[in-house]
Amino acid sequence: MGVNVQMDLLDFLTKEELIRFFHCKKTEMSCMEEPNIFLHQLRDHNLVPEKLYKTVVKMRCKEKRKDGVYQILDWLEKERSDSVHLFWTCVFKDHILQKYPVLRLLRNSLMDGSFRVYENLPDPVDQTERESEPIQIEETTAKEKKKGTKRKKSAEETEEDEQPGPSCPSTPKQKKSAKKLVFSTPKKGDKGDIWTYALFKTHLPVTCGDKEGTLYRDKLTKGGKCILSNGRWFTPASFESFAGKGKWKNWKVSIRCQKTPLQKLIKDGHLHSPLKKRRCVKESPKVLFPVSSSESSSPLSESSVEVEHSGEDVLDEQIEEEEDESGEEEEDDEAEEGEIGPVDPSLFQTPSLPVNCGSVSGVLYKCRFASGSRSKSIRTEERWFTPEEFVKQELTLIDGHWKKDIQCHGKTLNYLLKKKILSIHSLLCKCSLCISKDQDQQHQDNDDVCFICNTEGDLLCCDECPRAFHNHCHLPAVEDDSLGEKWVCTFCVLKTNQGWWQPTQMTKEEVLGSSISQYILHCEYLLLCMYKDDIEHVFTGDPTETISGYSRVIPNPMWLDRVKTKLQNKQYKTLGQFVSDVRLIFHNCHMFNKSNDVFDKLGSRLEEVFEKEFQTIFDIH
Numbered sequence: 001m002g003v004n005v006q007m008d009l010l011d012f013l014t015k016e017e018l019i020r021f022f023h024c025k026k027t028e029m030s031c032m033e034e035p036n037i038f039l040h041q042l043r044d045h046n047l048v049p050e051k052l053y054k055t056v057v058k059m060r061c062k063e064k065r066k067d068g069v070y071q072i073l074d075w076l077e078k079e080r081s082d083s084v085h086l087f088w089t090c091v092f093k094d095h096i097l098q099k100y101p102v103l104r105l106l107r108n109s110l111m112d113g114s115f116r117v118y119e120n121l122p123d124p125v126d127q128t129e130r131e132s133e134p135i136q137i138e139e140t141t142a143k144e145k146k147k148g149t150k151r152k153k154s155a156e157e158t159e160e161d162e163q164p165g166p167s168c169p170s171t172p173k174q175k176k177s178a179k180k181l182v183f184s185t186p187k188k189g190d191k192g193d194i195w196t197y198a199l200f201k202t203h204l205p206v207t208c209g210d211k212e213g214t215l216y217r218d219k220l221t222k223g224g225k226c227i228l229s230n231g232r233w234f235t236p237a238s239f240e241s242f243a244g245k246g247k248w249k250n251w252k253v254s255i256r257c258q259k260t261p262l263q264k265l266i267k268d269g270h271l272h273s274p275l276k277k278r279r280c281v282k283e284s285p286k287v288l289f290p291v292s293s294s295e296s297s298s299p300l301s302e303s304s305v306e307v308e309h310s311g312e313d314v315l316d317e318q319i320e321e322e323e324d325e326s327g328e329e330e331e332d333d334e335a336e337e338g339e340i341g342p343v344d345p346s347l348f349q350t351p352s353l354p355v356n357c358g359s360v361s362g363v364l365y366k367c368r369f370a371s372g373s374r375s376k377s378i379r380t381e382e383r384w385f386t387p388e389e390f391v392k393q394e395l396t397l398i399d400g401h402w403k404k405d406i407q408c409h410g411k412t413l414n415y416l417l418k419k420k421i422l423s424i425h426s427l428l429c430k431c432s433l434c435i436s437k438d439q440d441q442q443h444q445d446n447d448d449v450c451f452i453c454n455t456e457g458d459l460l461c462c463d464e465c466p467r468a469f470h471n472h473c474h475l476p477a478v479e480d481d482s483l484g485e486k487w488v489c490t491f492c493v494l495k496t497n498q499g500w501w502q503p504t505q506m507t508k509e510e511v512l513g514s515s516i517s518q519y520i521l522h523c524e525y526l527l528l529c530m531y532k533d534d535i536e537h538v539f540t541g542d543p544t545e546t547i548s549g550y551s552r553v554i555p556n557p558m559w560l561d562r563v564k565t566k567l568q569n570k571q572y573k574t575l576g577q578f579v580s581d582v583r584l585i586f587h588n589c590h591m592f593n594k595s596n597d598v599f600d601k602l603g604s605r606l607e608e609v610f611e612k613e614f615q616t617i618f619d620i621h
Contacts, residue, residue: 013110018084023077025106030070032100038091045090047083048072108486194258195270208243208255221272225395233395250495348421353408358394364408372424373402376444384445384466387413452532462489475524494525494617511618512576522617523567523578526610530560533609538602539585553592558584582610
């Protein structure tokens with residue numbers, strides 16, 4: 001099903017759009033490792049000259065091979081532009097996508113529309129002169145064979161030889177000409193967009209609320225802490241919290257440069273945010289995305305293949321590493337026990353443990369920890385990490401080690417391992433936990449249970465966050481036949497578009513009087529928050545069916561499922577009507593449970609969740 005959907009979507013793109021995207025991505029494609037299968041595919045579809053194909057395939061030098069692939073793509077753009085649709089169709093075949101992650105990313109960019117950031121490119125420079133350049137691969141190769149010996153090239157020679165292939169290592173001058181971002185020097189009196197000034201090529205002044213800082217472009221692209229403010233480094237999310245805007249949880253909207261949200265700068269191509277790896281659906285008897293199993297770009301899916309083929313080698317490597325560190329770890333354990341003292345053992349008996357590494361915090365799940373440093377066992381708000389990856393999120397650490405630098409209740413993970421609170425199985429272990437994890441490595445980027453009901457089953461995984469859902473638990477409910485190549489949950493949709501949903505701040509009265517048709521997504525989000533918090537399912541179903549005498553005390557019963565049904569059946573005209581029904585649930589709870597503190601507190605807790613989220617998403621103060 002996935003391939004047909006993909007091809008249908010390609011048909012909706014114009015030839016000009018496909019050529020423009022091809023033009024911008026030639027360098028990325030030329031950098032792929034082991035390009036021979038890619039070239040075989042082009043040859044099979046008559047998309048490459050036979051002589052040029054044979055020359056490039058025989059190349060041994062990686063850099064020259066990259067240049068060769070680039071020149072093949074350049075020839076294809078100039079001489080066979082009419083075949084651009086055929087090109088994308090043949091390189092998006094399953095067996096090609098499995099081999100080349102870069103093509104998976106390019107395919108996703110075409111499918112989700114993000115490729116449109118390349119629509120407003122500057123006019124090409126010296127187009128006529130460049131088009132007249134002949135392909136030099138065969139001539140260069142012949143000259144090298146005549147010389148018979150290698151020599152170091154001078155800087156000038158290197159620059160001339162490598163000019164046709166932007167994929168190879170180049171001088172700063174070459175890199176500058178190949179950048180997508182265009183910078184200029186501001187003229188006197190010019191008050192234009194400062195993010196285009198050469199002065200701000202490496203950094204930008206940003207604000208969030210009343211806080212000011214400096215955003216470093218390269219650090220943002222790599223991910224992690226990239227904003228310097230008051231002598232401290234922040235991630236975009238932590239800078240948002242530092243400015244008192246943490247409740248938004250959408251730094252792309254709340255952080256601004258010259259009153260322009262970073263989201264717009266990223267969308268227009270002036271900034272590059274960290275790449276996110278897409279996810280699919282967890283394995284189940286019912287396959288939701290047939291192509292998903294071949295597309296997963298999870299780092300662990302690749303590492304699992306390594307372990308499968310060379311488990312003993314990796315095990316030996318791990319043993320050597322542990323032997324080298326054992327003496328140092330024992331000293332650390334003694335110091336740790338002496339300095340920190342005893343800790344309540346009950347703190348470590350839960351299935352999940354709160355952990356931190358410096359300023360970075362997350363939750364470690366014991367059930368995922370069987371593979372140790374190579375299993376994605378630590379979850380943050382944004383994603384799942386292996387312990388090794390989690391340590392790297394604390395950028396102030398130099399040569400950090402997960403056993404020593406990740407802590408739980410003041411104790412290192414190494415201490416927890418010594419005390420048998422955590423345990424690592426052998427890489428060759430065949431227990432049910434390890435076997436299931438080996439088979440499920442590609443799915444570790446998403447949760448193992450439904451985000452709403454906290455149970456297992458056939459789960460639909462969000463492509464933008466770690467959450468996973470049962471089809472019927474999500475709002476709106478998801479039908480299998482309506483799924484496309486990419487699926488994003490309601491939480492992420494609302495978070496991404498929050499700044500555009502509510503362009504101006506409204507009063508509480510204005511919000512409640514608004515037509516509900518434009519806020520269906522907001523209502524579904526609020527219901528999801530309440531369903532998740534109602535762990536005991538006290539407020540989910542009809543209380544008159546489970547509590548005797550309820551209708552004699554409460555004349556107008558209301559429950560979450562009924563609110564959901566009324567919302568889906570379009571029985572609400574205004575947002576205020578929806579809110580009134582939700583608040584009626586809490587009112588009824590307080591009335592019926594005047595002498596029952598346990599259930600009354602459950603109602604108060606859920607009411608607090610609703611009111612907090614309601615005020616947050618509508619920016620009511």
